[in-house]
Amino acid sequence: MKYEVVIGLEIHLELQTQSKLFCGCSTAFGREPNTNCCPLCLGLPGSLPVFNRKAIELAVTAALALNSSIQLKSRFDRKNYFYPDLPKAYQVSQYDQPLARGGCLEIEFEGSRKHVNLERIHLEEEAGKLIHAGDSILGADYTLVDYNRAGIPLLEIVTTPELCSGREARLFLEDLRLVLLYCGVSDCKMEEGSLRCDANISLRSTGSRELGTKAEVKNMNSFRSVEQALDYEAERQEAILSAGDSVIQETCHWDEEKKVTVPLRGKEGSSDYRYFPEPDLLPLVLQSSFVESLAAALPELxxxxxxxxxxxxxxxxxxxxxxxxxxxxxxxxxxxxxxxxxxxxxxxxxxxxxxxxxxxxxxxxxxxxxxxxxxxxxxxxxxxxxxxxxxxxxxxxxxxxxxxxxxxxxxGIEQISGRDKLLPIVEQVVNENPEAVKNFHRGKKKALAFLVGKVMASTGGRADPNELNQLLKEKLIKKRTGGRMKD
Ligand SMILES: [Zn+2]
Known part of the structure; x- marks a missing residue:
């Protein structure tokens, strides 16, 4: 092939806490819209965030399980963007000082093992949920918003761009999910959105080290759609490049029905988010003993x-x-x-x-x-x-x-075994089925199975199959030799 595919994944994981990241609201799934909310997660002025200790414990546990190196000091920043699912018009996230750096997960692909490296793992808050009237975000008449999810703790895991097919991306995700499930940090349900995956995908000339222009693919709601969407997008880009055109950097939406990626908007660069340190939170400083105790408590992976x-x-x-x-x-x-x-x-x-x-x-x-x-x-x-x-x-x-x-x-369904009990039944069946006996002697293997079936039927399936087989053969051979064999 002229081009090779380069894929990096961004995984968002809802951490399994009882309450949200910075307030006491419940994280329960499926409640009436806008009932798990308070002034803080609705972004009302004057409310102040407080860390959820459990969320930090789960985040550190996940990072340790993925061999990521915990940064004892990390910081929270505001990621500014205007979108109705974000009540404050900024998301509290971590930018240049994430909770953990590096890490890896080994996957098995087509019989060989591959290390997939991670870039970083950080904590942030979940946005609200938009419910579009109509089939999809494109062409909806209106959109409703539910802030029950706004403020749920999220873990973002970013891989380095080194996956090279939709299939490989899927295998990585499946293995990642298993690790996260084993450490009990999330229920990892893609269908409920507690595990989500966006992908950056680009093509480059085979053997080249430079990355091509990438597209970001969103809205892949199952492991299967991750594989399908990325394979589709790789083919789309290949067609563009082969025709001598260039790929435009953009964000695409996977259309599950039509099985195509559809461009949504031009891709933002990080400068568009005007990150700056969150003034309402102190830097997060972890004691090494805290991290060590979580490392010691890691379950078998x-x-x-x-x-x-x-x-x-x-x-x-x-x-x-x-x-x-x-x-x-x-x-x-x-x-x-x-x-x-x-x-x-x-x-x-x-x-x-x-x-x-x-x-x-x-x-x-x-x-x-x-x-x-x-x-x-x-x-x-x-x-x-x-x-x-x-x-x-x-x-x-x-x-x-x-x-x-x-x-x-x-x-009374015990097995019937022992010569005394089985032999009379075998004898009866042999006498009643002379045709099958003849067939057996003509070398027809099926005849034996037929006779076994007869004995089984007359014992309600309870005869010891091994013993029955042996007795039947013995009996049939004896019959042929005119009973001259010794018992
Ligand atoms: Zn709240």
């Missing part, structure tokens, strides 16, 4: 968990990924594994039938009691029930929470 799971339970990489991405399922697996040592059998049940049944029933792993699965697995291991019966019981156990042991006792 996704990549650490993956490695540990692989090692501790001899899991394949793919299996460890599943149990990390689906954290609840991983927790469930581990609480069963503490009391059940056949990890191979356990993971097969968990990633197979259990996961399937959870999807089917719309239940979550945390709703299932680990002891129930242990009971079920032990029933199989002891040969009391066979696998097909166990699968049925698993389905019911997930639906009703009933004990498998109890279901077995009440219903």
């Amino acid at each position: 996704p990549y650490e968990r993956r490695l540990r799971l692989q090692e501790q339970y001899q899991l394949a990489k793919k299996e460890a990924f599943l149990l990390t991405e689906n954290r609840e399922l991983g927790d469930f697996f581990e609480s069963v594994a503490r009391q059940y040592e056949d990890y191979r059998s356990l993971i097969n049940w968990v990633q197979g039938d259990l996961l399937y049944q959870l999807h089917e029933s719309g239940k979550h792993a945390k709703e299932i009691e680990p002891r129930l699965l242990i009971e079920l697995l032990l029933l199989v291991d002891k040969g009391i029930i066979n696998r097909p019966v166990a699968k049925d019981l698993l389905t019911e156990m997930i639906k009703t929470g009933e004990s498998p042991q109890k279901m077995v006792q009440e219903r």
